[in-house]
Amino acid sequence: MLQLPLVVTAHIDVLLLVLSALSLWTRLSHLSSPRAVVFDEVYYGQFVSLYMKRVFFVDDSGPVLGHMILALGAYLGGFDGNFAWNRIGAEYPSGVCVWSLRLIPAICGALCVPLGYLLTLELHCSHLSALGAAVLLLLENSLIVQSRFMLLESVLIFFLLLALYSYLRFHNGVHSPTLRYAWLLLCGVCCGAAVGVKYTGVFSYLLLLGVASLHTWNLIGDRTVSHVSHRMFQRINKVLTNQRRADSCVCMCVQLSVCVQCVCRAVCLLLVPVLLYVFWFYIHLSLLKHSGPHDQLMSPAFQSSLQGGLSRITRGQPMEVAYGSQVTLRSSASQPMPCWLNSHRANYPIRYENGRGSSHQQQVACSPSKDVNNWWIIKDPHRRGLTVDRPPRPVRHGDVIQLVHGTTSRLLNSHDVAAPISPQAQEVSGFVDFNVSMTAQDLWRLDIANREAESESWKSISSEIRLIHVNTSAGLKLSGSALPAWGFHLMEVVAEKHFRADAVSFFWTVEEHRYWTTEGPAGADGGSQLEDKQTHRSVSFWTKFTELQRKMLTVKQEETEHKYSSTPLEWITMETNIAYWMDKSSNAQIHLIGNPVSWGVANLSLLAYHIIVSVYLVRRRRGFRDLTEAAWQHFVCVGCVCVGGWMMNVLPFLLMEKTLFLYHYLPALTHLHLLTPALLEHTHNHLLSSLTHQRALRVCAAVALLLILCSYWFFSPLTYGCPELSANQLQVLRWRNSWDFLLRRQ
């Protein structure tokens, strides 16, 4: 019921407002300059374009939400996707709304500053410390650079900070359970989003899970809370009926039983992020309907679910492969390039370069291009004809077949002759009878690997088959090596005896499929009279999701060192910078380079925290209680969030073999910047007893802030790309020899 008079009381933290304004100003001013592609924009941009055109793609570098967020910005700015993202430094055409491309990351980056402020407050630090933390984040050149372009780190950091903040709100909360669990739900959502933006978000998510499970464990040990309580419902009823007792909420949150609380936490922190992660893929797959450049990475079944591409070819083709069918056989192992079983009018050379002999029969290989030589006809060894009966006789698992090459009519053959490149395996050839007592060994047994019944028929697209050579029981295999010039650099195909059940290089799939019955053509060219004609194949979302996810995690791009790549240990000392952009005609340039003073301060406080905490621990163990229990808990909590966050975001990279860049360090750095003010406050309140020392510390902190401001100002030309610096000025800024600045020769 409405209470009159209507009074609105608002508490406005002016500090927070000012910080937000400054932060927006540093991140958003002149957002569309430079009007050129900056660093990894060239990479993310192509995916944004593909989103605009709704063309399917696979990106193994990260999950889909990040790309979608960038695409949203482009969509709002009316970007049509018609821009060739071909090189860094290319000018955007006038039609492209550059600031809209960069707006969302910039806003996320700007919001990190007030979030840092709030987070420090939530860690039970004073407003002054919170201000310090926010200023450190505000004046961090590297965070500014990374926020101002179409890149994902700022979005990731935003979600990470928000997740931590909302978890602490939940943990510290004295509100009603509903509100507290709303915060926890928000935390779960942010975790899901962070992991959806970049896989590196997992590290902070794990930290959060660790802290949350520790808290839950303590809750379980709390014997004042009931196991499974009926009183809770009584309480709720009481509260509902008795509106006056507003403060009974506090009482009730104690009374929520252990089971209910644990289940709630598990749902919010485990189930929600996982579901959200899947949900991003659901959006991704429902947005991207058209076939595109990465189709070939996916299985034929997946491809045929996309519009255009393979589905156009395979639509309407018969499902079951019958005797007399004409098929193309695609190898399942050929990654990233697809290839099809191929033969052509050329024989194996009589002698190879290394002196070994061959059968000199017709070459069989795997061709990466689609051409007419990829067609094979399935033949029944007991019959002569190559046409399909009416009704067609399907080929089943275990049947013995022959494969006739379409253009040359040679039979697929294998024999005890060493293969050209892999001599431990058998050669596969199109049989030519030279009358040299080499008889044809052209019978193959069909082995459907993903069969459900023993008499399963061979289906195009969906059946994964092996062809087992009857005489030698060797399997037809893509060896993975390429033939030399005499084999036109096609991929080598061999038959190998010893194979493992799951070895993917033995698997083949029928991709295109057609046949002629005695009356006329059926299949792709018309043949609507056939009943088993397949219409649009529907592949369930789960199948597509698991396949896409597996591809993203297993597709390995070539590991090469980048000119600006660096190792985790170099990040701590900021050994390298990254050149992001340089003007076409002048020395104006943008670099990813941190604020050296605040990095130094952050490293110092990291070291100081470790020393202080170990001294405390040892002294506590020996029975000296230097701190009150509350102060100690507070100190540990700060360490968990800041130092723990830093470690979780650095240590895993040490084990990684990926090409790493300085920007991978930014989430860790953000955690570290939160540590410094909290540590100073602790030193001030607990370690320094005399007033003079405290004053000295305050002065030191103020001087440090001033220095940080100065160095921010100093390096801002490299952050914003203007004004242009002369060669001498650049030389002055080059504080470390390992930094690389660019100089245009005059």
Place this chain on the structure above:
Amino acid sequence: MEKEEPLSQLTGKTWDDSAVRCRKVPQNIPVVSKDKNSPTHGHVSEDDTQPSNGSYTQDSASHHHYVSPSKVLLVLVVGLSFSTRLYKIKEPPHVCWDETHFGKMGSYYINRTFFFDVHPPLGKMLIGLAGYMTGYNGTFPFIKPGDKYEHHNYWGMRGFCAVLGSFLPVFAYLIVLELSHSHTAALITATLLIFDTGCITITQYILLDPILMFFIMAAVLSMVKFKQQRYRPFAASWWLWLVLTGMSLAGALGVKFVGLFVILLVGLNTAADLWRILGDLSLSLVDFGKHFLARVLGLILLPLFLYVTIFTVHFAVLNKSGPGDGFFSSAFQSRLIGNNLHNASMPEYLAYGSTITMKNLRIAGGYLHSHWHLYPEGVGAKQQQITAYLHKDYNNLWLVHRPNKTQSGSPDLVRHGDLIRLEHKETTRNLHSHVHEAPLTKKHHQVTGYGINGTGDANDLWQVEVCGGHKGDLVKVLRSKVRLRHRATGCVLFSSGKILPKWGWEQEEVTCSPYIKETPSSQWNIEDHFNPKLPNISISILKPNFLEVLVESHIVMIRGNSGLKPKNSEMNSKPWHWPINYQGLRFSGVNDTEYRVYLLGNPVVWWTHLFSLALYLLMVSVASLAIQRGLPLAAKRVEHARVLKSGGGLLLLGWLLHYVPFYTMSRILYYHHYFPAMLFNSMLTGITLDILLKSADLLLRPPYCDWLFRFGLMVLLLAVLYSFYLFHPLSYGMMGPLSHEPGSSMAGLKWLASWEF
């Protein structure tokens, strides 16, 4: 209420511990002081039985927690273990699998020939010693698996490994007994290990694994025994077990670097122990210091000393030149009898017209090398490859020329600052560089071989600089550190140490670095030097001291280890394959006519392990939850929970430490890497199943629950025995048709399609 923090958890836990510990104190001794660990007399006499000397006092006999090993059971375990391992030890009489490496290296020790291997030397030294003692003379070449031994005495080496391997079930029995004080648990563990076909196979051949696992288990056993001595610190037995732990650690590390994991396990345990002692306020800091120093002495200094001793012996024994020379620096090679640098004699100063080899000065740096192969498409300019190669080879030879082609008659000496052209002797290409990205180190320039018959272009000119030299200084062979600076671009010839992909034959990358730094990677020395026109002078090289040799050999080993990358074949095994016994390893034989041995764990045993791992996690979480919630528990259950948490926790940690790191390794992995972890898993299985069966009284009333206990135990033992009967041909050899054909001795036993027997 909602603000519990880590520490309250911590204190809570110590209180639980203390509660448990108090419960262990027998009823007749009143607990006087609050400090639980002080070595009062009552504790000592009550808690410490010395299982090793076999005599137990009346007190401990009455105390059911402390059980000394039953002699009958122990003898049974020892007998079974030795008989299963030594049975058919001579079969097959040919080289199996990696025997070709380790047998060969054993022979090298007998012949005193220097070689290079990625593992530390102890294991191979012991193999060599065992061979030597049993009359093997080191002449068998061990060329490839399948070679017949004929008259050579190979059984001594195999027998030695098998004897060490036979100790594994015994050690496991004792460890589990110590941790759980339950004969049943120990018996289950011993049975699982004795009748595991994998464990038998891997210990029957000349391999490092049985030796490694022996030391690992010995270290764990002595650590556990040492822990049990904690109520009588600094007594003789306390020292004994401490020293034994240290010795076993040194042994484990001396066999393979995998020994680091057990060192980590012992280290963590010791740290926890020290932390406990630190928290004991009845002990002064001086006492703590004594404890600390004793452990430093026993667990750090002693193993380090032994480890270094192993290497001393290694270098003292191997004093003849052999196949491993090229991996080491020129100075190192001069120690080896028969090496061309041993008492070398060659022209002292570098001259024009000389044929030379150049070796990079970084540790484990290779020789400057080229061969008839071009850089592939897309990797810089498509010119001839220049690499660094670790083996001695005629493709390492280079000719030193003046910039212009004219050859003056008398050989002039090369001086600091001179411009030279280096021509590859075999392919007549010049060493060349230009501004293209290097193949791997993108910040550097590419180095190629260019030109024909020594005619090239201006990019073939290099300036010779002697480090620390001045203009006009002569270049000393072997002793000068030479830098080659590219004339046109100013970069220096650099060996990055990165391994080129397949197109570069997995040799090391050579680049031209624009960053001029004084690093060994950009310094080279001239190792071989031939010039018929100059007199040869005997050169004594500064012999490296032992510490340098030690450091160098370690860096070479670590490089070699990380260089073992998986090839692009499908044979590489993934860590997740291992616990599920997905695929084994062929030790011997492929076809149906051959004598086949296949390394594969007894599937019943291994899947029991896997099952109990899950069961353990479930049980321990239920137990911890119950304790954390403060549910009233019977004393028996509390004791079970303690065993699960402390004993099982130790074993689980051991399993994790020996298994998880493999996920981060990029080197090639094999199935047999899992065996140390498997040992921990089987001990965990013993404890878990024992407690599971003993908790039968949760379901049934007293007489029946004992029946269930016995019944479960019988079923388990019989299942293991029967499966061993089924699968024993895997270890002891199979002949005849393969298992997928009828009539095979293994017909119907190919339960997974991925097994290859």
